[in-house]
Amino acid sequence: MAVDSDKQTSLHCLYYWAKQTPDRVYLSQPYPDGRVEDITWRHAADQVSRMAGYLNGLELPPRSNIAILGRNSAHWILADLAIWSAGHVSVPLYPTLNGDTAAYVLEHSEAKLLFLGKMDGTADGWNDIRGHLPAELPIVSLPMSPLDDTPAWSDIVASGTAAEPKLPAPDDLATIVYTSGSTGRPKGVMHSFRTMISVADGLQQLFPVDQNERMLSYLPLAHVAERAAVETQSLYYGFHLYFANSLDTFQEDLQRARPTLFFSVPRLWMKFYMAINSKLPPARQKLLFNIPLVSGLVKRKVLKQLGLDHCRAALTGAAPLSAEIIGWYRNLGLELLEVYGMSENFGYSHANRPGQTKVGTVGFCNPGVEHRLGEGGEIEVRSPGQMLGYFRNEEKTREDVTADGFLKTGDMGEIDNDGCLRITGRVKDLFKTSKGKYVVPVPIENRFNHPKAEVVCVAGANQPQPCLMVLLSEEARAELESGADRTELEQELQAQLAAVNEGCEPHEKLAFVVVVAEPWTMENGMLTPTMKIKRNVIENFYTEKMNDWFSRKRPVVWEF
Structure with a gap:
């Protein structure tokens, strides 16, 4: 099936x-004062056209790169669309960047203007x-911008004149997405509208x-995962998109949206899981889930508490989530599907299917995607979503894309007889022990599952x-800091350690x-904006403590 000719770009x-369903609500934006603004398709298109008129009046060079900095909001997406409508290229910045990295991205991308949003x-990292x-x-300030001495979106669209949109060709450069960067400086990944x-x-x-459909946008829009799963999908299919106000109001925001489709990352799936376990301990869950007439009622109640009782399908990606946790959600009746993709292919690579x-x-x-295993079991993928290349870095583009057009992902994997892909780790994550044996951390980390362990990292090079x-x-x-006895938790962690080691090779x-x-x-700096661990940062932080930990010869070592 080809892309609809009327919808060939976002x-x-x-x-x-805006033409087909002008009065249907597209975006629902909550504000700190409790207001919720509903923006229809007609209103969205009008604001975008007026802002495009303003940008045209600035007489920026054609195809200028224009940055967007801010936490997720309705106007973040409208700014993205206005940049395109004026014939320019959008450059999102993660709101959690430190000042030095933000300055680097603005300089490297040659940004000619900045839309500053919710900070x-x-x-977020605004103070730095x-x-x-x-x-x-x-700078143009979007609603909820921390600056009040710049031109404001609301004033511009209130008094501005709508411009005819400069509808792009599918192969035009649309955006430069700077990778979240688990190591080194972020790279600018160039994507076309196609x-x-x-x-x-x-x-x-x-x-x-x-x-x-209904979706809630709360993961960083600067990352391709949210841009692909939420922004692009909502524009293509025309469904209602809601936004979260803050971490404190997240459950309220989720209940308002009642999403039918939901995308999250493993760390948040784990948080949801632990929150339910704190209210309904696993032992009691096991008992209730095995009572025929009660089981369905309890599971539906759990999903309702999570705000996911209307959800037809949920996605998890960006990092591994253990099979045990995925199975727990699926047992509740939530169609949780693990997916895989990268900034370099706009997240379009692999997925479990309903x-x-x-x-x-x-x-x-x-x-349309092809995959294969290259040298050392590295996964190589050729995708319709594949990048045009890295901005101002042709050498790295040649390094990461094979002569026949496959992207070297940096991930190691296995392809089973059915054609399903299993991720076994990152090529660069391997390390050697002092005995000269290689250790692959990710599979070991995935097997360590304790309801109070939020995130783990295997280390021990040399x-x-x-x-x-x-x-x-x-x-x-918090429980431990308030004086709770840690004896039981230590015993549980020790038992989990033994269980994991049963499945490990001696080294x-x-x-x-x-x-x-x-x-x-x-x-x-220990997590990326998509909440993956920055392994090198974590390892460096604890390097000097390793010898002391090993000298204690205890199965569980406490830092506090």
């Missing part, structure tokens, strides 16, 4: 729905970024989606054996578990 989609310095913004860079829309074209061949799920794999190739560092959940840390067996004191966050 910008075409905006004006298509407050509490859940504000001092690194180039003095000569023009590569972006490929995810919607592929989805319609796998799963029925229509204008009656009714064809193989837990523990990322599923089959999406329509040590006799690997070890595993555990960051406890906020609730578990992979974990010497001990360390319960770390320092939280791993985006702000301290």
